[in-house]
Amino acid sequence: MSLLSRFSQAMELLPSATTRLVIAYSGGLDSRVLLQLSKEYVVKHPRFTLQAIHVHHGLQESADAWLEHCQQQAELLAIPFVAEKLEIALKSRQSLEAVAREQRYAALAKYIGAGSCLLTGHHADDQFETFMLALKRGSGLQGLAAMPQSRVFSQGILLRPLLQSTRAELEAFAKQVKLSWIDDPSNLSLDFDRNFLRHQILPELTQRWPQWLTTSQRSVQLLQEAVSLHDELAELDYRQVARQQGLSLRELQGLSLVRQKNLIRYWFAQQAWAYPSHAQLQQILQQSQAKSDAKVAMAFPEGELRRYKEVLYLVDRRALQCSCQEVVWLWQTQNCLHLANGSRLSWQKGGNLLPPSPTQQVRVKFRDQLEQKDFAAFGRLGRRSIKKLLQESELEPWHRARIPFVFYDDTLVAIGDYYVQREFHCAEQQGLSLVWSPIG
Numbered sequence: 001m002s003l004l005s006r007f008s009q010a011m012e013l014l015p016s017a018t019t020r021l022v023i024a025y026s027g028g029l030d031s032r033v034l035l036q037l038s039k040e041y042v043v044k045h046p047r048f049t050l051q052a053i054h055v056h057h058g059l060q061e062s063a064d065a066w067l068e069h070c071q072q073q074a075e076l077l078a079i080p081f082v083a084e085k086l087e088i089a090l091k092s093r094q095s096l097e098a099v100a101r102e103q104r105y106a107a108l109a110k111y112i113g114a115g116s117c118l119l120t121g122h123h124a125d126d127q128f129e130t131f132m133l134a135l136k137r138g139s140g141l142q143g144l145a146a147m148p149q150s151r152v153f154s155q156g157i158l159l160r161p162l163l164q165s166t167r168a169e170l171e172a173f174a175k176q177v178k179l180s181w182i183d184d185p186s187n188l189s190l191d192f193d194r195n196f197l198r199h200q201i202l203p204e205l206t207q208r209w210p211q212w213l214t215t216s217q218r219s220v221q222l223l224q225e226a227v228s229l230h231d232e233l234a235e236l237d238y239r240q241v242a243r244q245q246g247l248s249l250r251e252l253q254g255l256s257l258v259r260q261k262n263l264i265r266y267w268f269a270q271q272a273w274a275y276p277s278h279a280q281l282q283q284i285l286q287q288s289q290a291k292s293d294a295k296v297a298m299a300f301p302e303g304e305l306r307r308y309k310e311v312l313y314l315v316d317r318r319a320l321q322c323s324c325q326e327v328v329w330l331w332q333t334q335n336c337l338h339l340a341n342g343s344r345l346s347w348q349k350g351g352n353l354l355p356p357s358p359t360q361q362v363r364v365k366f367r368d369q370l371e372q373k374d375f376a377a378f379g380r381l382g383r384r385s386i387k388k389l390l391q392e393s394e395l396e397p398w399h400r401a402r403i404p405f406v407f408y409d410d411t412l413v414a415i416g417d418y419y420v421q422r423e424f425h426c427a428e429q430q431g432l433s434l435v436w437s438p439i440g
């Protein structure tokens with residue numbers, strides 16, 4: 001089968017609403033072939049528009065020359081071209097390669113709205129390397145399943161139409177039609193694990209077993225099917241076990257151990273958190289057996305795992321941020337307030353909070369900023385009443401220091417969307433309704 005036929009077959013995976021193809025064009029062999037085939041395909045399928053994007057990392061001396069080369073190649077094919085320049089700043093212990101990749105995808109994501117598809121030049125050799133690197137790390141099924149041919153990306157989709165073709169096939173095609181491309185010198189350095197696999201391991205394997213890439217690709221596809229099956233099971237279990245925004249411990253523990261692990265991994269992915277490692281997973285399962293809630297708090301880059309009232313929560317890093325200054329709210333001009341602690345307070349008509357008079361100033365404070373006089377509204381029990389009120393609100397403890405207390409001038413009128421002071425009640429639906437979202 002020709003490269004173009006395989007490319008066209010992959011394009012059939014696109015939803016019918018896709019009309020815009022965005023080519024991630026690095027200037028290397030793979031994406032140069034991708035550029036060519038995309039152009040040939042679009043000529044035959046004019047419902048698609050094309051655009052090429054080059055991400056300029058600025059990491060190598062020749063980065064500017066690469067950008068220029070890419071622009072010329074795109075012009076040659078009359079494909080609209082854009083360059084995205086990055087300024088990569090590394091924090092300690094971050095890998096340059098990983099940060100560059102993350103920022104590259106973030107830059108590309110901006111171009112992928114609904115109806116758009118990002119095309120990348122990944123091929124079968126890349127797939128093999130990804131699989132081997134996952135094996136080296138001791139990854140689970142998800143890691144070994146390497147790269148899917150398509151996945152949701154930003155508001156659209158990411159497709160790898162060359163994934164079934166080998167690098168040798170791409171090179172033969174590029175030479176035959178006399179394409180020009182850039183060879184990145186860093187691809188030769190055996191210091192990188194990927195290059196070691198590419199230059200030392202794969203040639204040995206394909207010399208002994210010429211079909212190696214095709215057959216190992218089949219195994220990867222079977223692993224991908226197994227991943228889908230695991231996800232389907234996790235989805236069913238999730239429906240059973242999900243409580244509030246978390247997982248009910250009682251329901252979780254009713255599952256077999258492997259299903260618990262499968263569900264927890266799925267749950268992390270649903271919240272867009274990186275998968276927990278094998279050791280972290282063990283720890284989560286151990287901690288969820290603990291007798292008291294207080295013991296469970298595990299830190300992850302995205303936030304913390306917490307336990308409250310027999311439910312496990314993944315608490316976003318932003319929701320652990322408490323500090324916040326008092327704010328004066330321009331009530332008449334703004335119906336939504338993004339607070340510095342990452343939460344959001346908004347109001348709409350149709351609630352039971354009496355609106356402020358035009359001369360009243362609306363202020364927002366937080367629990368730690370309340371003064372003695374603010375508690376007066378709560379009668380003799382003051383501070384303790386507020387504590388009790390928040391406990392009764394069922395609001396998770398980590399949100400209680402973050403909930404906004406709303407004042408008209410100096411008088412407390414409401415606490416988030418949980419409580420309206422008696423004197424400021426009006427007939428149902430005649431007043432305002434406050435809405436507080438812990439993560440805005």
Ligand SMILES: Nc1ncnc2c1ncn2[C@@H]1O[C@H](COP(=O)(O)OP(=O)(O)OP(=O)(O)O)[C@@H](O)[C@H]1O
Pocket residue numbers: 023024025026030031053054055056057101104119120121122126
């Ligand atoms: N600088 C870039 N600008 C635009 N697209 C790029 C750039 N670098 C890579 N790509 C896209 O990504 C594809 C894979 O490139 P490469 O194998 O170098 O990526 P990688 O660093 O291994 O990361 P990953 O495999 O996670 O995408 C390329 O074929 C191209 O489509």
